[in-house]
Amino acid sequence: MDTRRRILFAAPLAVAAAGGAGFYTILRRMQDEKYDPHALPSPLIGHRPPAFTLPGMNNQQGFSSTDLSAPPRPMLVNWFASWCVPCVEEAPMLGQLAKAGLPIWGIAYQDTPQAVANYLNQYGNPFQRLANDSSGLTAINWGVYGVPETYLIDRQGIVRWRWAGALDQDVVSDNLAPLLDRYS
Amino acid sequence: MKRLLILLALLPGIALAQMVTRDGVTLSASQEQRAEAIGAQLRCLVCQNESIEESSAGLAKQLRIIIRQQVVAGDNSKSIINYMVQRYGIFVLLKPPFSKLTLLLYASPFLALLIGFLAAWNARRNRVVAAAPLTAAEAARLNKLLER
Numbered sequence: 647m648d649t650r651r652r653i654l655f656a657a658p659l660a661v662a663a664a665g666g667a668g669f670y671t672i673l674r675r676m677q678d679e680k681y682d683p684h685a686l687p688s689p690l691i692g693h694r695p696p697a698f699t700l701p702g703m704n705n706q707q708g709f710s711s712t713d714l715s716a717p718p719r720p721m722l723v724n725w726f727a728s729w730c731v732p733c734v735e736e737a738p739m740l741g742q743l744a745k746a747g748l749p750i751w752g753i754a755y756q757d758t759p760q761a762v763a764n765y766l767n768q769y770g771n772p773f774q775r776l777a778n779d780s781s782g783l784t785a786i787n788w789g790v791y792g793v794p795e796t797y798l799i800d801r802q803g804i805v806r807w808r809w810a811g812a813l814d815q816d817v818v819s820d821n822l823a824p825l826l827d828r829y830s
Numbered sequence: 831m832k833r834l835l836i837l838l839a840l841l842p843g844i845a846l847a848q849m850v851t852r853d854g855v856t857l858s859a860s861q862e863q864r865a866e867a868i869g870a871q872l873r874c875l876v877c878q879n880e881s882i883e884e885s886s887a888g889l890a891k892q893l894r895i896i897i898r899q900q901v902v903a904g905d906n907s908k909s910i911i912n913y914m915v916q917r918y919g920i921f922v923l924l925k926p927p928f929s930k931l932t933l934l935l936y937a938s939p940f941l942a943l944l945i946g947f948l949a950a951w952n953a954r955r956n957r958v959v960a961a962a963p964l965t966a967a968e969a970a971r972l973n974k975l976l977e978r
Binding site: 650651654684686687688689756782783786787788789791792 | 875876878888889892893896915916917918919921949952953956
C-alpha cells in the first residue's frame with residue numbers, strides 16, 4: 647500500500663524529469679548543430695530526380711535528368727546563387743571536395759550568367775558542369791526551398807541525401823563521408 | 831428588345847470586371863477565392879510559420895503563381911495540394927494529415943484523458959473506508975483488553 651502511494655506520487659515527477667531531459671537533449675543538440683528543427687526531410691530521397699533539361703552557362707555544359715541516371719561514381723548536385731550568402735560560406739568546402747575527386751555539378755538558381763561568372767571567379771569554380779535554372783521552376787520540382795542545397799546521387803541515379811544550408815567540415819565528416827563510403 | 835440587346839452586349843464587360851490579377855495571373859474572382867483557400871493550407875518553406883498566401887518570400891510568390899495557373903487550367907484543389915506534397919513532403923501542409931506518422935499526435939488528447947481516468951479510478955479504489963462503529967460485544971472486549 648505504502649509503496650503504491652509512493653509510486654503514484656513519483657509518477658508525475660518522473661514524467662516531468664523525462665520531459666526535462668528530452669528538452670535538454672534537443673537544446674543541446676541544437677547548440678552543437680546536430681539537430682535543426684527547421685530542416686525538412688526531402689521527399690526525393692530514395693527516388694530519381696524529376697525529369698528536367700537545363701542549358702549550360704558561361705561555356706560550361708548543362709545537364710538533364712538522363713545525365714544523372716547512372717553516374718560512374720556517386721556525385722553531388724549543388725544548387726547555388728551568386729546572391730546567396732551561405733553559398734559563399736560553403737565555397738571553400740566545395741572546392742576541397744572537388745579537389746579530392748568528388749564530381750560536383752552546379753545549378754545556378756534564379757541568376758544571370760554575368761553574376762554567376764563573377765561569383766565563380768571570386769570564390770572558385772568546383773563544378774564539372776554548370777546548369778542554368780533562371781526561372782527556378784526546376785528547383786520547385788526538386789523541392790528546393792532555398793540555396794544552397796546539395797544532393798548526393800548514387801551510381802543508380804538515386805538521391806541518397808539532401809543538405810539544405812552551407813556544407814562545412816562537420817556536415818561533411820558526420821553525414822556525407824559515411825554515405826560516400828557506402829555508395830561508392 | 832433594344833434594352834435587352836444592350837444588356838447582352840454589356841455582359842462580357844461585367845464578367846471582365848470580376849476578373850482579378852494576382853502575382854501576374856489573371857483569373858475570375860471565384861477562381862482567386864479557390865486559389866486563396868488552397869494557398870492558406872500550405873506552409874511557406876522559407877518562413878515556416880506563414881502560409882504561402884501570407885508570405886512575401888520569392889518562393890511563396892512563385893508557388894502562388896503555380897497554384898493560380900493550375901486553378902485556371904481547371905485542376906481540382908486536391909490535385910494541386912498533392913502537387914505541393916509530392917515536392918515538399920507533408921510538412922508543406924499547415925494541418926498535418928492523419929497518418930501512421932501523426933497517429934500519436936492525434937491520439938495524445940485521448941491518451942491523456944485515459945490516463946486521467948485510470949488515475950481517478952485508482953484513487954477511488956484506494957480510498958480509505960471509515961471504520962464502522964464498534965458493536966456492543968466488540969466494545970466490551972476492547973474495554974476488557976485495555977483494563978488488563
